[in-house]
Amino acid sequence: MSTDDLFATAPAAPLAERLRPTRLDEVVGQTHLLGPGKVLRVAAESRQLHSMILWGPPGVGKTTLARLLAEASGLPFIAISAVLGGVKDIRDAVEQARLRGQAVVFVDEVHRFNKAQQDAFLPHVESGLFVFIGATTENPSFEVNAALLSRARVHVLQSLSEAEQQALVSRAAQALGVTIPADAAQALMAWADGDARRLLNAAEAVARVPGALTPQGVAEVLGARQRRFDKGGxxxxxxxxxxxxxxxxxxxxxxxxxxxxxxxxxxxxxxxxxxxxxxxxxxxxxxxxxxxxxxxxxxxxxxxxxxxxxxxxxxxxxxxxxxAPKSNAGYLALKAARAVVASDGARPVPLHLRNAPTALMKQMGHGVAYRYAHDEPEAFAAGQTYLPEGLEAQRFYEPNDRGLEAKIADKLARLRAANGPVG
Incomplete structure (x- = not known):
């Protein structure tokens, strides 16, 4: 064999790529968008594709769906990766769209583009030069510019159900020429955690190892189960x-x-x-x-x-x-007090509540008529007020009848009764 022959054969693509759907009818899952009469099925069949954001977890077919929608609509497909691309790639996509008359411009991981990069799409989406399709695993409300979001419809893609994952396992078994027992299939699905790409490639990896199509074999070949989690998302x-x-x-x-x-x-x-x-x-x-x-x-x-x-x-x-017994009375009291403080004027502290460390302050009436609670029966100066003038009747804290607050409510009722009418 010559040296040239060593490099003549390209490595086989992963199973997930080999089984990538080529028609909308081959897509597993997303029936709420692709079923008969559903929004994306109607858009494809009528060739009236609209700009959109495809939002969903990894491995649910966002890229595949964008490509198939473009093909069904008869439009050229131009792909940009926001992870690797930049303004130059956007300009190139615009130029390609102009040369072709119109195109679908697909941006994978669109949330990775900054505001200026996202804004670069706006005039071309507005003019109809291209149909914009962005894919993201992050919430578009936070990660996509409002201006771009207003020109695109958000479609939420869902994780595959167990039945849909089982259908993919059957496809994998047929493509690999193996039988995948039910318990091994369950282990594969648990490991993939709803990610179709991971599921197919995991099935291929396990099938290559003789005798590994068992729950134990899946664990040994694939390692620790990987659950979908994003610490910041x-x-x-x-x-x-x-x-x-x-x-x-x-x-x-x-x-x-x-x-x-x-x-x-x-x-x-x-x-x-x-x-x-x-x-x-x-x-x-x-x-x-x-x-x-x-x-x-x-x-x-x-x-x-x-x-x-x-x-x-x-x-x-x-x-x-x-x-534990529950009460949000403290939270509500804080919220109510904040609302009053935010909307009310800066009311002065009543004279009887002010300190009087100097003779001048005493002459001005600071501290006059203040009653020291510890000198009163039950350490309570009945009738004395502590809120600014005009707010004496205000009630922020209203305890409920659960747990310790039931006793607090009883005590407050007695104290308020001792105070007599306020205002």
Whole structure:
């Protein structure tokens, strides 16, 4: 064999590339967009393609769908990678579109382009020179310029269902000429975590190893299971929101599930402790002040122990906060007070509440008629007011009837009754 022959044959493309759909009918999943009468199916069949943002997790077919939509519409397809490209690539795409009359310009990872780069598309989308299709794994509301977003429709692509993933495993088995047992298929799907590209390429990697098409073989060939997680993106904040709402809703099982999901995905434990401190103050509040104390202790324990030992402290705090009585009365009081302060004038401090460290201040009436609460029965100066003039009847804090706040509510009712009518 000559030296030239060694380089004559190109390496085979990965299975995911070999099985990439060539027609819309071959696409697995996204039936809410591609089913009969659905928006993208109608756009392709009518050849009336509109500018759009395809938003979804990795491996759900954003690039493939963009290419197939362009082909179905009879338009040339020009692809740009925002990871590798820049303004020059945008100019080249514009020139190509002009030469061809019109084209679909596809920008992968469009959120990676800065504002100026995204703005460069606007006049050409506006003029109809090209149909713009951007693909992103990040929330377009935050990552795509409002001007570009207003000229494109956002279509959300969904992770493949278990049945759809099983269909891909069947395609992989047929292409590879192997039988993939159900338990091995389940292990492959769990490892891929909804990513079609990872699923197909994982199936190919395992099938190459004799006898590896078993759950144990999948684990040995592929290594640790890879779950989809983005410490700074929507997946993380969605899970953090689910955790917060589970604790607020007094569901300890769901709270622990989402906590573990985030820890398993590599979330920073300090971020989780900050959220739990906020929950203790906002959602448990004075209904059970021990919730904040325990969460502070859990935070300190985690900082000293780290993972995995410190995770038990986080779990205990999450469970405690979930089962504790709930009150957002403190949060509402702060919010109400802020609203009044923001909208009201700078009212002076009443004279009886002012200090009088000098003779002049005493002559001016500072501190006059102030009653020292500790000298009064039950350490309460009935009838004395502490808010500025005109706000004496204002109520910011209204405790509920759960946990310790039920006792606080009873005490406040007695004190307010002792004060008598206000205003």
């Amino acid at each position: 929507d997946t993380f904040y969605d899970q953090l929101s689910a955790f917060h709402k589970s604790v607020r809703g007094s569901d300890p099982d769901a709270a622990i599930y989402w906590l573990v999901r985030m820890l398993d995905g590599g979330a920073d434990g300090k971020v989780l402790t900050r959220r739990m401190l906020a929950i203790a103050a906002e959602d448990v509040g004075l209904a059970d002040p021990r919730g904040l104390e325990l969460t502070v202790a859990a935070t300190q324990a985690f900082e000293r122990l780290g993972s995995p030992e410190g995770e038990l402290a986080l779990a205990e705090a999450a469970i405690y906060l979930a089962v």
